[in-house]
Amino acid sequence: QVQLVESGGGLVQAGGSLRLSCAASGRTFSYYTMGWFRQTPGKEREFVARIQWTGATTYYADSVKGRFTISMDHASRTVYLQMSNLKPEDTAVYYCTYTESGNDYWGQGTQVTVSS
Secondary structure, X not given: OEEEEEEOOXXXXXXXXXXXXXXXXXXXXXXXEEEEEXXXXXXXXXXXXXXXXXXXXXXXXXXXXXXXXXEEEHHHOEEEEEEOOOOHHHOEEEEEEEEEOOEEEXXXXXXXXXXX
């Protein structure tokens, strides 16, 4: 089993920045992908960004390209999401994910609220 602990959510004004963190522990492996999804009430969970274990390959949703940056510390199995120029539509619960060998694990979620 893999446990994910997220932190860094909160309330910020539009145009501001936040950094989310997610640390993986437990039975982790060498080859994995970590990422972030988000969800607002009444909507499906949507992909935000992901990064491969080497840190060399990243993917972003079009809605966050140029504003969000995903990075990771492989040694500590920690993934970060630096969010800049935040918009009210970025308000959501953000979930960390860890994927290896076809298994998906999810964090408990952290609330990000962007006020206009």
